[in-house]
Amino acid sequence: MIRILHVTDTHIGPTPDYELYSYNTYQQTQRFVDYVNHHMAFQPDLILHTGDVCYNPDSLSAKLAYEVLSQLKYPLYVARGNHDDPQALCDYFPNLPHENKHRIDYDFIHDDYHFIVLDSFGHVQPAGEIEPEQLIWLQKKLEQSNSASIVIVVHHLPVWTGNGWLDARMRIINGDELFDVLQPYQSRIRVLLFGHIHVPSTHWYRGILCSSAPAVFSQFIFPDDPQERFTVTSPGGFSFVTITTNQVSILHHQLGDILDGD
Numbered sequence: 344m345i346r347i348l349h350v351t352d353t354h355i356g357p358t359p360d361y362e363l364y365s366y367n368t369y370q371q372t373q374r375f376v377d378y379v380n381h382h383m384a385f386q387p388d389l390i391l392h393t394g395d396v397c398y399n400p401d402s403l404s405a406k407l408a409y410e411v412l413s414q415l416k417y418p419l420y421v422a423r424g425n426h427d428d429p430q431a432l433c434d435y436f437p438n439l440p441h442e443n444k445h446r447i448d449y450d451f452i453h454d455d456y457h458f459i460v461l462d463s464f465g466h467v468q469p470a471g472e473i474e475p476e477q478l479i480w481l482q483k484k485l486e487q488s489n490s491a492s493i494v495i496v497v498h499h500l501p502v503w504t505g506n507g508w509l510d511a512r513m514r515i516i517n518g519d520e521l522f523d524v525l526q527p528y529q530s531r532i533r534v535l536l537f538g539h540i541h542v543p544s545t546h547w548y549r550g551i552l553c554s555s556a557p558a559v560f561s562q563f564i565f566p567d568d569p570q571e572r573f574t575v576t577s578p579g580g581f582s583f584v585t586i587t588t589n590q591v592s593i594l595h596h597q598l599g600d601i602l603d604g605d
């Protein structure tokens with residue numbers, strides 16, 4: 344069994360007083376870190392951050408993000424979001440690879456669980472894309488994997504949702520090419536985790552379970568018309584992902600006021 348704390352979209356800016364849609368993202372992330380370290384009953388084996396660690400793609404934001412996220416008492420792995428500068432993330436986050444700082448693709452093993460993290464940064468913002476050489480790299484990693492359980496990690500939305508705004512603007516535009524590579528291994532791919540859309544969601548596509556976590560700093564509600572503005576609501580959250588030999592369980596939570604319940 345493995346327990347994963349899935350977090351995403353902290354959107355930290357270059358200064359601690361930076362606000363996005365009237366939310367102080369640094370303070371919200373600090374609240375999240377304090378909750379995880381001091382109040383959370385769920386004991387994760389590791390934390391996966393599915394990207395947009397920063398809002399500004401610069402070194403100051405990455406430094407500030409590392410300052411707060413490095414306080415987490417569990418191992419932290421991050422994916423690159425469309426707002427992240429890969430070089431800046433690699434400079435501060437020690438679990439990231441240091442060979443190629445332009446694309447953050449990497450994998451790691453935890454117990455028998457094989458995690459493959461793909462950089463889904465796209466050429467047309469804010470949509471995502473997986474480059475042909477990344478698909479070749481992914482294919483090799485899957486071919487060589489001896490793990491009974493594989494977890495795929497990306498930032499962007501990998502599937503269609505039926506929501507016009509999300510489907511037009513937030514998807515990995517060549518998502519089906521990604522699934523062409525993944526599908527032969529679907530019996531061992533236990534879940535694909537992603538962020539970017541700021542809402543918890545669940546999808547089942549070509550035999551693979553896909554799940555997004557709520558963003559740490561706020562939630563978005565998307566209109567159907569891609570030309571309209573989205574709505575920013577309520578405090579953010581995170582997800583608990585538990586994978587056993589025969590089950591995947593995902594619980595989504597909001598980071599509201601912390602009160603004791605009976």
Ligand SMILES: [Fe+2]
Pocket residue numbers: 394395424425426469498538539540
């Ligand atoms: Fe994003």
